[in-house]
Amino acid sequence: MPLKTKPLNIQLNGQQGTRSKRQKKKAFDFLEINGLKLVVPQAAYENLWLKISPNSAKANSVSLLESYFSDDGNKYKKTPLVVLLDELDQIVTRSQSVMYNFFNWPSYTNSKLIVIAVANTMDLPERMLTNKISSRLGLTRIQFPGYTYNQLSEIIQNRLESLEKLNEGKLVITKDAIEFASRKVASVSGDARRSLIICVRAVEIAEAEFEKLSKQKKKSLNGKYSVGIKHIASAISETTSTPIAKYLNTLTFAAKMLLAAILLRKRRTGLAEIVLGDVIDELNNQFNISHFKHFKKALTEEQLQMFDVIYDDVSHKVRLRMSGLAYILRDLEDNGILIQQQLQAERPRLIRLNVSEDEILNCFKKDELLKDIVINT
Numbered sequence: 001m002p003l004k005t006k007p008l009n010i011q012l013n014g015q016q017g018t019r020s021k022r023q024k025k026k027a028f029d030f031l032e033i034n035g036l037k038l039v040v041p042q043a044a045y046e047n048l049w050l051k052i053s054p055n056s057a058k059a060n061s062v063s064l065l066e067s068y069f070s071d072d073g074n075k076y077k078k079t080p081l082v083v084l085l086d087e088l089d090q091i092v093t094r095s096q097s098v099m100y101n102f103f104n105w106p107s108y109t110n111s112k113l114i115v116i117a118v119a120n121t122m123d124l125p126e127r128m129l130t131n132k133i134s135s136r137l138g139l140t141r142i143q144f145p146g147y148t149y150n151q152l153s154e155i156i157q158n159r160l161e162s163l164e165k166l167n168e169g170k171l172v173i174t175k176d177a178i179e180f181a182s183r184k185v186a187s188v189s190g191d192a193r194r195s196l197i198i199c200v201r202a203v204e205i206a207e208a209e210f211e212k213l214s215k216q217k218k219k220s221l222n223g224k225y226s227v228g229i230k231h232i233a234s235a236i237s238e239t240t241s242t243p244i245a246k247y248l249n250t251l252t253f254a255a256k257m258l259l260a261a262i263l264l265r266k267r268r269t270g271l272a273e274i275v276l277g278d279v280i281d282e283l284n285n286q287f288n289i290s291h292f293k294h295f296k297k298a299l300t301e302e303q304l305q306m307f308d309v310i311y312d313d314v315s316h317k318v319r320l321r322m323s324g325l326a327y328i329l330r331d332l333e334d335n336g337i338l339i340q341q342q343l344q345a346e347r348p349r350l351i352r353l354n355v356s357e358d359e360i361l362n363c364f365k366k367d368e369l370l371k372d373i374v375i376n377t
Contacts, residue, residue: 042062147186160178160203181232339351
């Protein structure tokens with residue numbers, strides 16, 4: 001149906017036309033809902049209704065939203081609303097009613113609702129959602145790669161500028177420090193959040209260092225302290241001395257092989273959740289008979305004993321022991337390294353890492369046998 005508009009009397013000399021600014025309508029409203037910030041998934045209803053009707057009661061929001069979006073246009077004057085559902089994985093419930101409603105309302109003829117969902121799992125609809133929800137999703141999916149060095153530098157610079165303002169000019173962050181942090185994170189994962197965490201920690205280290213100086217020294221520095229490469233290096237070093245990092249460094253070679261296979265498969269698929277059967281295939285492909293012989297020559301007797309937990313070398317034919325693999329998976333799960341789906345069948349079981357990829361990669365950097373396979377692949 002064509003949109004009817006009144007002609008505007010716009011003058012070429014730049015003077016204002018007959019339509020005032022107050023008469024201009026917004027193209028659309030926007031609302032971001034972050035699944036990690038919701039106490040319960042159902043709280044998303046309250047956030048959405050408050051955006052539509054700020055002065056209304058939050059009680060029974062789902063019924064009010066259903067009435068609003070199903071209205072044919074006679075009761076409500078609607079402005080198009082774009083909702084960004086971030087961390088979509090956190091809104092999934094057993095009944096999946098929240099997900100269903102958010103993706104069903106845009107299908108109403110006059111809802112004027114557009115939903116954009118962001119999830120850590122690329123194939124979340126196929127893996128976790130029922131058919132009635134998946135059928136309501138659009139076909140357009142965009143995969144976001146890790147940030148490059150230049151992009152990380154820009155993000156860090158932008159965020160740290162706000163820190164400098166908060167510190168009233170006392171804080172000075174060197175260009176070399178930003179470059180060092182960007183290159184370090186970009187070489188491992190390209191995770192912007194990790195780079196920012198490192199930089200914020202570096203600022204805290206530099207500030208604590210400055211506070212220990214004498215009054216005379218502070219005066220000579222004009223009350224300013226700077227964050228340099230050494231502070232960034234200290235912040236990065238702290239991440240390698242956490243309890244998780246210490247546990248990863250003490251893992252058996254067989255457990256490290258399993259984590260290596262998970263990382264390699266995760267890179268190939270771009271998915272956060274991986275089928276255990278694919279990980280098993282990765283183990284068989286990466287750690288074949290030639291690798292097996294090479295590893296056995298380099299391992300100590302104690303490492304060999306744990307290595308034999310998941311591999312059976314009979315008549316020069318390497319076979320994976322499923323019982324040993326299950327033992328290692330349970331141990332990694334008990335220590336919070338990964339999460340696995342509770343299914344009786346092993347191969348279709350879903351698993352996902354519960355720690356940052358960087359922490360695992362930092363562990364592998366110290367392992368001469370695995371770093372070439374994982375870091376350089």
